[in-house]
Amino acid sequence: MDNGPTPRKLEPATTSAGSTPAERLLAVQARITRAADQAARDPADVSLLAVSKTFDAGAVRDLAACGQREFGENYVQEALDKQTALRDLPLAWHFIGPIQSNKTRAIAENFSWVHSVDRLKIAERLSAQRPAGLPPLQVCIEVNVSGEASKGGVAPSEVPALADAIAKLPGLQLRGLMAIPAPTSDGGAQRAAFRQVRELFDDLRARGRALDTLSMGMSGDLEAAIREGATIVRIGTALFGERTRHA
Numbered sequence: 623m624d625n626g627p628t629p630r631k632l633e634p635a636t637t638s639a640g641s642t643p644a645e646r647l648l649a650v651q652a653r654i655t656r657a658a659d660q661a662a663r664d665p666a667d668v669s670l671l672a673v674s675k676t677f678d679a680g681a682v683r684d685l686a687a688c689g690q691r692e693f694g695e696n697y698v699q700e701a702l703d704k705q706t707a708l709r710d711l712p713l714a715w716h717f718i719g720p721i722q723s724n725k726t727r728a729i730a731e732n733f734s735w736v737h738s739v740d741r742l743k744i745a746e747r748l749s750a751q752r753p754a755g756l757p758p759l760q761v762c763i764e765v766n767v768s769g770e771a772s773k774g775g776v777a778p779s780e781v782p783a784l785a786d787a788i789a790k791l792p793g794l795q796l797r798g799l800m801a802i803p804a805p806t807s808d809g810g811a812q813r814a815a816f817r818q819v820r821e822l823f824d825d826l827r828a829r830g831r832a833l834d835t836l837s838m839g840m841s842g843d844l845e846a847a848i849r850e851g852a853t854i855v856r857i858g859t860a861l862f863g864e865r866t867r868h869a
């Protein structure tokens with residue numbers, strides 16, 4: 623009896639990888655620092671957005687206890703439930719999922735950032751519905767660089783006109799571009815996709831847009847994204863473990 627395996631429920635919360643939230647956060651921060659060093663960039667110029675979709679408020683609270691403040695969510699109702707449960711914490715919430723017109727008010731009222739703006743109609747609704755007492759909603763235009771028709775995001779050729787239109791909206795502050803390239807384990811292909819986003823970003827800046835944000839890089843490709851200039855990496859799996867339900 624006394625030499626049997628330790629019962630699992632007596633151990634602290636772990637993923638299947640056997641690590642704690644603090645260990646996973648440190649490991650991701652180390653990856654960011656190493657990638658920034660290799661790109662001769664300051665690691666402080668790359669911020670970490672923890673993507674908590676499908677994980678419960680308790681998992682967010684555990685990571686917040688390690689010092690993480692910025693969290694990304696893809697589903698409005700799921701996010702609102704977590705925000706309510708975590709109201710005692712000073713967290714900043716980013717909406718990163720596809721946006722339906724009937725959800726714009728909830729997004730405008732409850733998030734600091736939106737990374738996934740890809741239509742003027744959605745941008746106009748977010749601007750009009752942003753409460754007057756809050757700072758402008760910080761937004762990125764989502765660019766579809768992989769040309770996958772099923773994916774969200776605006777075609778690269780349409781980005782300049784959309785940026786010009788969004789820049790005129792009073793409830794929004796356009797910060798930059800976001801992209802979710804098609805997943806690949808080929809580092810060269812990862813970098814080529816991120817480079818396209820950065821070139822579009824550089825073009826917009828050359829045209830006079832004051833942009834400072836490139837939201838790109840996830841658990842599998844954050845190194846390539848940082849090499850190509852990412853300023854926000856959006857990390858889910860490497861922080862919370864594998865997702866077992868939708869997305």
Ligand SMILES: *Cc1c(COP(=O)(O)O)cnc(C)c1O
Nearest residue numbers: 673718840841842856857858859
């Ligand atoms: C789920 C998701 C992420 C995080 O992906 P991981 O591979 O789990 O790190 C990042 N960005 C968006 C838009 C997502 O939907």
